[in-house]
Amino acid sequence: MAASRESSGEDPLRNFVRVLEKRDGTVLRLQQYGSGGVGCVVWDAAIVLSKYLETPGFSGDGAHALSRRSVLELGSGTGAVGLMAATLGADVIVTDLEELQDLLKMNINMNKHLVTGSVQAKVLKWGEELEDFPSSPDYILMADCIYYEESLEPLLKTLKDLSGSETCIICCYEQRTMGKNPEIEKKYFELLQLDFDFEKIPLEKHDEEYRSEDIHILYIRKKKSKFPS
Ligand SMILES: C[S@@+](CC[C@H](N)C(=O)[O-])C[C@H]1O[C@@H](n2cnc3c(N)ncnc32)[C@H](O)[C@@H]1O
Numbered sequence: 001m002a003a004s005r006e007s008s009g010e011d012p013l014r015n016f017v018r019v020l021e022k023r024d025g026t027v028l029r030l031q032q033y034g035s036g037g038v039g040c041v042v043w044d045a046a047i048v049l050s051k052y053l054e055t056p057g058f059s060g061d062g063a064h065a066l067s068r069r070s071v072l073e074l075g076s077g078t079g080a081v082g083l084m085a086a087t088l089g090a091d092v093i094v095t096d097l098e099e100l101q102d103l104l105k106m107n108i109n110m111n112k113h114l115v116t117g118s119v120q121a122k123v124l125k126w127g128e129e130l131e132d133f134p135s136s137p138d139y140i141l142m143a144d145c146i147y148y149e150e151s152l153e154p155l156l157k158t159l160k161d162l163s164g165s166e167t168c169i170i171c172c173y174e175q176r177t178m179g180k181n182p183e184i185e186k187k188y189f190e191l192l193q194l195d196f197d198f199e200k201i202p203l204e205k206h207d208e209e210y211r212s213e214d215i216h217i218l219y220i221r222k223k224k225s226k227f228p229s
């Protein structure tokens with residue numbers, strides 16, 4: 001997959017900008033940090049999901065499928081996916097841990113001229129009680145959030161708390177074969193299927209250029225409750 005970097009500081013290894021070209025020729029610019037947590041760089045799953053949102057198959061005919069839709073992104077990191085959604089007309093909340101908020105706000109600011117919906121950054125730590133978040137957003141987006149065993153249950157609790165029967169969760173993840181990754185992925189699916197149904201989007205429906213055999217996109221929906229509330 002093509003990666004484009006642009007030096008943005010005195011030390012090009014510490015700070016660099018990832019450039020993500022849109023189908024309409026405009027360009028999202030994402031500040032990254034060469035040091036810090038895993039959220040400080042744009043991961044390939046974020047690129048694959050961002051570009052998928054632009055595909056004709058997803059966007060639909062006429063107004064874009066995300067236009068005026070409420071979107072919440074979990075584990076946003078640099079905010080690439082949420083920002084792409086906001087440029088496609090969605091009203092987006094990008095979320096991550098406290099330490100990522102400055103980077104998220106910087107990237108919102110750097111790309112605000114492209115936003116046709118709206119976008120704001122908020123702290124959301126998986127598993128914690130949620131305040132001030134709209135329940136049942138139209139979409140929940142997440143890229144490369146399945147990588148750490150201890151965070152699987154908190155992540156799934158947050159998905160359960162936030163999603164409603166109409167919420168479409170779109171999860172993009174990279175299948176990794178090293179170390180504990182296969183085990184973590186297996187556990188994620190075991191836990192996921194307790195409360196959610198899911199389907200995989202075939203590779204041929206991903207963006208023609210930004211796709212990879214080991215990066216998967218899933219649509220996930222909360223299982224219908226058996227009993228009326
Ligand atoms: C591998 S990065 C992916 C970042 C971004 N989605 C991307 O694909 O470029 C995982 C992200 O999840 C966030 N994260 C990890 N544990 C979290 C938690 N318990 N609550 C909220 N966010 C968390 C990290 O801060 C990081 O930004």
